[in-house]
Amino acid sequence: MRAAILAVGSELLGTDRLDTNSLKITRSLERYGVELRAKAVAGDSIEEIAAALQAALRAHDLVLVTGGLGPTADDVTREAAAAALGRGLHTDAEVLATIERRFREHGLRMPEINNRQALIVDGAEVLANRRGTAPGQRMVFEKEGGGSTLFLFPGVPVELEGLIDVYLDPWLAERSGGVGRETATLKIAGLPESAVEERVSPAYAEFGRESITILASPSDIRLRATAEGTDDERRARLAAMTSRLAELAGDAVYAFREEDTMESVVGGLLRAAGRTLTTAESCTGGLVAERLTRVPGSSDYFLGGAVTYTNDLKIKLIGVPPELIAEHGAVSEPVARAMAEGVRRALGSDFGIGITGVAGPGGGSEAKPVGTVHIALAGPAASESGGGILTDHRKIRFPGDRERVRQHSSQLALEMLRRRLLGIPLKS
């Protein structure tokens, strides 16, 4: 079954509101294995809504509409649905009585305009709305090779949710025959999108191109695997896909669930290892500390850190030797190393992270252009490499603006720590 969603409302075509109702409907569709093929927003115009409905009903098996069922003149979804199906509208006496009773129960007389909410498309089934005045409606659009089903839902989120629970979910469950759709996510750091694509491309042939999606965001890449079938089938398939993708992508996979972040993964590893961390940040200005402390319970392993924006603070707070700064400049490998080692020693943690760079837009030079960042990690070496204290260093030139340079830098610093804690080499 292929579905489309149409959100109705001119306010959804402005600069500050998005249609979020479709996400609620999408959750139900995914659960019952219905593929959402398109979504759209239309303003409060009978012609435009009707045209969008006709196109969607012809192309898809199921069309779900939210909004435009209110009492005011700009609520025209009922009229548009009738026009799209070439049918009339009638006032449903029972619906009208229910609306009037609702007002009476609140000690109010029903305003004239609410009459419109009792208009039902000829041949449609009424879906009672216990949380508001506008009922939903369900109808069938006849076309070659069967019919498409059209649901009209109110746009008020709590009313929509009620109707999804009572009418949509049971309707979908009946048609799914226990077959559903599920996704799994793998998160990857430290590789560009094209490298991830190259690595995992063998899986396209094995599992089907459409079942694997690559999503790139400023600081990481997500691989999403989708499986369909009965509960058992799709679980088995997802497990197979996940382990194959993990094998292909290798050590760069840092998380296997959408809700796991780099900071929560690194935090979990620190906790498991009984290790503590401190940070000394210059160009990232506290972003690494801020990310680490987003995680509840991070005080178990993150002691704190220093934001050493000036040379003076690098010297005072974490003991970077002034002559190092004088000789190499603040943005340099020796200073990054001294920051990582200094913060670790000064604040008494197992690991120390030091970051110094040129986030831009100012401060760049020919030798150290904007985006140049030195990251160092000091702390116990993985036991496989014989133990002892070791300081890793990476020099990177990140593309992009200040925000992206900072995001990338914080992500790479945490990735370096993740690799150290797992005994994975820095480049792999």
Next chain:
Amino acid sequence: MRAAILAVGSELLGTDRLDTNSLKITRSLERYGVELRAKAVAGDSIEEIAAALQAALRAHDLVLVTGGLGPTADDVTREAAAAALGRGLHTDAEVLATIERRFREHGLRMPEINNRQALIVDGAEVLANRRGTAPGQRMVFEKEGGGSTLFLFPGVPVELEGLIDVYLDPWLAERSGGVGRETATLKIAGLPESAVEERVSPAYAEFGRESITILASPSDIRLRATAEGTDDERRARLAAMTSRLAELAGDAVYAFREEDTMESVVGGLLRAAGRTLTTAESCTGGLVAERLTRVPGSSDYFLGGAVTYTNDLKIKLIGVPPELIAEHGAVSEPVARAMAEGVRRALGSDFGIGITGVAGPGGGSEAKPVGTVHIALAGPAASESGGGILTDHRKIRFPGDRERVRQHSSQLALEMLRRRLLGIPLKS
């Protein structure tokens, strides 16, 4: 001119991502008086994108597409646009050379798959993308009664923004004939939405209810005023609305432009006053420092800070007396004051901010429930109050989850500093 927007990407049809790029485009359309009639999302399928494009190009004068210009196999907007217009694709040698150079500049070899990003629809104009590898494209779809214009933009927000500035806005300006629509934004901190509504309600009658909108977000309230007409008309009207709204909302207004943030406003005030700042953060974990350093040039006034997540670091790094912590607990007024005064003294700045609290979800108690935060600001008093060093303190219990408690706390700390720098009393 009537426009439609199509966002491309299967990930936008899932349960956790929304198309937000369309909002950026909508802002430009509004500014130049172009009516947005519809928006839609299509998955990564040539057929579906092409069908959506054809329908949109027939119904509207201007169609704007975002996404699907990346290098991977699921980026098929180029192919779909060619199919919708019945044209071919060719590799543009100049575009290809630009992409290769971009990789080279970052010391990388261009992967084979990036070749696809140099594919241009026959007859389309190339819109150079200085922030990424995929250029935009502009072409005309011939139909009865003239043609429709189709823009293809990359989906990466920062790249899209660049192309809007350089190509879309000038194109729209040329066609608008000087008539447009413009909005002005006032940002307000420290007042609930209902209080803002009460204060500004006289302006509804004066300027029309529809021209003023109140938007509430986790850390502030925005007042948005909208005016239409020629350049002169709408500028005059916006100026009148802005000054009236500022008068009604009073001292709580901290910014008059969408792009001004609390951290940039406070930074500007510090720079103007020739004052410096340091921070000592516990529950906010570096968020205040991170926000301050988002602003380019913040090293002029922000020296750095300490993230003192443990009691030990509060004592070591910024000299909080251990007996204060023992007597009052780490989350207390005396400790917040000692943090603000200690960081100021230890790191040698004019102002010091200290924040300690219970961000949750754990760590709450009956006496100090989750959301309890103490914020202190130490530094020179406003000259109106006679000068000298003064430490302000606020104890707040913020509602919401960890993320909101941290956001609110950082916002209030900066608002306290803004008021101090301007000589405005803490509550007004």
